[in-house]
Amino acid sequence: MTEVRSDLRLELMAGEEAEAIARAVQELNPEAKIEEYPGLLIIRVPSNTRMVIDRVRVEEELGRPYNLRDIQTIMAAFYGYWKETSPDRWVLEWMER
């Protein structure tokens, strides 16, 4: 459809959970980039990679238990396809071509 494939992107309401998730994503994907706007934190990873949110890593960042389904309380937008939304990890990818 177009020549450029856009980044995988997750936009979260800003706060400690968003920051912890961003750091957890960066640990697994060093190419992840963070953008900040008033009240909003955006995580981007290149389209040919994947964004993995690992529960244990998020809990380590937060220093407390975290239910990944709570991402839904702060998720403002996403671009990609949720390949997995299990209790242990959420994975955002584009579809296979």
Place this chain on the structure above:
Amino acid sequence: MAKKVDFREATLRQLYENYGLTTADLEWEPTYVSKDEVSPPERRTRLPVKDWSKFEDPFKLFFEDYVRVQAEKETVFHDAIRLAERFGEARRINPRWVAGMKLYYPAVAQSEAEAHRGHLGLSRHSPSPALAMASFYQLLDELRHAQNDVHAMRYWVRYLDELKNWAQLYQNFWAMQVFRSLFEDMATPSDPFELVFHTNVALEMGYTNLLFVAAPTAGAANGDRVFAQLQMSTQSDETRHIALGQATLRALLEQENRDELLPTLQYWFDKWTWRHHRVFGVTGIFLDYFAENKTLSYKEAFKKYFIEGYIQGLLEDFEPLGLKPPRFLDDIIKEAENYQSHQVWKLAFQYNYLNFFETFPPTEKDKAWLREKYPNWDQVVGWYWEQVEHGDPGIVQGLPLICNLCQFPIVYNPNDPDHPTNGSFHLRTTRYNGRTYYFCSDGCQYIFEHEPEKYAHAKTLTELVIEGRAPADVEKLREYMGLEPGWGGNLFEKPIWKEWLASQGREG
């Protein structure tokens, strides 16, 4: 000692792993009444879909968890409102932004209620139990959004008299007809799956991020945390809707007989991308004009959400399955990146004597920013604001010609990019059943000509005035639309703006 098992956690895990089982039994043969009484044939889909097992809810959400997540969102939103009330936050929000909120809430509250109505149909008449369940959550979401927008108006109405007439404004106010027409159109789809296309695909993937994510950053930057929290909370539901749209689109496009389905799906895709572009382009005036502290221009937000997210992102997945780019994509990009927000703002100012919210000319600081973001700004509307600066009131007497499809006054000029402001435009007309219909664009004309019966019976406000069914006298027309004396006009000429400047230690 063995590790203590969190029984609730273990139960949730069980449910997640067996999600299919929690929805599979939602399909049963009714015995007390006939199936046609539960779901009349004309309400069911006419798409020849053979295999619904391809549909899977990506979030595998079950009701207990839905309630828990939504309750958390509600707590945060209601806390934001309580704190704002307790500490008088409304008084510290830039009045330019507040003027925009007067327009925003009446338009969006009703629109959400219409979206709720639409999903009642899909949830009940869906051929797939998993889709019915996801749609059921969505209809509850839409109701939550409508109620929260009304609740925000309850908070605002002590400061803003205008909001007390929100229902009448939605019914009769000139610019509201644009939103009303769109959302009533959406609530009456030709097929339950047209609803998925217009809401979950075209609207929620293509446009609501502009309104509910980009605009809230501007709200937050201008002191309006209630708006920012409410709309991001709304959009957090939309993320689930987007996943539902993706999953439905995928299930439809992976059918063996997809070539049979494609012409209908492509038409819906073309139609609704255009419809939403026309209406949600209004978001541009919140970013480019109402906001004094600016975060993103409409052009930047459009690139970020519509181009990157919708065109270069999600749709990229569906092209190999046969879906082509939306038919009017070139017109959409040309308008959004060059003049849509400027022409809407100019139009709103030209009719400021017929508005209930205030508009105002861009300041020097605004102009410098607009020129940087939109290099052709002077050519598009700069000349007009120069006239206003030199004493021309800049208003237009008499109602404009209004598009018979989108209900927007005909101000766009997509076929004439070199002269977007010279006052001429390529007017499209269609004769149908002895009446001439006027359109602002190829997109609107195309939709009308595909479904003339759906749109031929509506009258624009201009037509109602000419026929004597709405008042032609300005004061009576204001009353008909729900306006009271003193509402609307130029914000910079009102005491509230001078008071704000003084409170900020700024010169008038």
